[in-house]
Amino acid sequence: MRRMTARPANAHQARLLKLLRDGGPNSRAQLGDLVDLSRSKLAVEVDRLLETGLVVADGLAASRGGRRSHNIRLAPELRFLGVDIGATSIDVAVTNAELEILGHITQPMEVREGPVAVFEQVLAMAAKLKASGLAEGFDGAGIGVPGPVRFPEGIPVAPPIMPGWDGFPVREALSQELGCPVMVDNDVNLMAMGEQHAGVARSVGDFLCVKIGTGIGCGIVVGGGVHRGTTGSAGDIGHIQAVPDGRPCACGNRGCLEAHFSGAALARDALEAAQQGRSAELASRLDVNGTLTAVDVAAAAAAGDAVCLDLIREGGTRTGQVIAGLVSFFNPGLVVIGGGVTGLGHTLLAAIRTQVYRQSLPLATGNLPIVLGELGPTAGVIGAARLISDHLFSPA
Secondary structure (H helix, E strand, O other): OOOOOOOOOHHHHHHHHHHHHHOOEEEEEHHHHHHHOOOHHHHHHHHHHHHHOOOEEEEOOOOOOOOOOOOEEEOOOOOOEEEEEEEEEEEEEEOOOOEEEEEEEEEEHHHOOOOOHHHHHHHHHHHHHHHHOOOOOOOEEEEEEEOOOOOOOOOOOOOOOOOOOOOOHHHHHHHHHHHEEEEEEEEHHHHHHHHHHHHHOOOOEEEEEEEEEEEEEEEEEEEEOOOOOOOOOOOHHHHOOOOOOOOOOOOOOOOOOHHHOHHHHHHHHHHHHHOOOOOHHHOOOOOOOOOOOOHHHHHHHOOOOHHHHHHHHHHHHHHHHHHHHHHHHHOOOOOEOOOOHHOOOOOHHHHHHHHHHHHOHHHOOOOOOOEEOOOOOOHHHHHHHHHHHHOOOOOO
8 A cells, every 4th residue: 555655735735635535525526616726727736636646536426517527536545543642541543534434442541651651552552453454554643642732843741640741752753653744732622623523513613622531621723723822732721720729730730620620530529429428329339349430420420419410510610610711702603512521411511501601791602502522532533633634635
């Protein structure tokens, strides 16, 4: 299999590649309707892309009167690797050039074990997918990590829950190991890109994607593109103060949203409730499992446990307070809630909605949907594949 070596030569070719990625095979005539090019100029650019091997002819299109046009599609052998490293798990997927998932595996792994151990696991998972016949090699890889990333260099910077990762050259190290270009971003940005490509945010240009997992972060999409900020740390809402002089946080401050409501905070509160005898349901689960997680809180709440329902509502209210400030400032068209803690479901969503609608101005919230993400754990790997395809489908 030929690995991708060509890149689009100009912005017109890049636009055509992204249209074919996002919309699938299309005719020359239909592509001409979507781009601002004369028929002759379009023909030149499509022919040049055909010569590179990035696109191929795909049969005759339906007639629109007159001579039938040929369909064009992205080369079917192109393969992207999407890697989503969470605080406690790793998801790895292989996609085609249209970002359809061909194979996806997930494994538990603590990001605290450090980059060497984590990337050994990532490479083993990628090798397993290759061995299954899904890919002979990868044309590019996108990697998400649960912390701030200096985006141009692909380097994590002082990530609070990732000891040993500060300054680690993720992009460079994995590019050498995988033998292909690599792009690295914060995991929440990739979740936002995944929901934008194939999920609930498909038709929205300006939205917020809030991930509530072990920590809390926010992907900010403006005019269809991710806003990363000057240094790549935009959206770090888990460290906005939610409770003045509140609990100590891993970042060194006090009262951060993440310290009061996240997967880790919820597990700690559940353990306290079980040990103090305030929840028989949690105490029973603690006896059986020896530990408690947000999954146990969700299950106990579903069984009607009042303590767990209160924990979820309180956390949702605090999260809603922070999101309300973001909504007033940014005026998004949609707020997506994702991440592991979304197993808490509509009790959490209702608490967030109530607080946002109560606190933000009616003009900002009058037509504002606040919804759960559609894609679950695949959002991050689809977003990772989109990240690398955005890079490769741009002029070199």
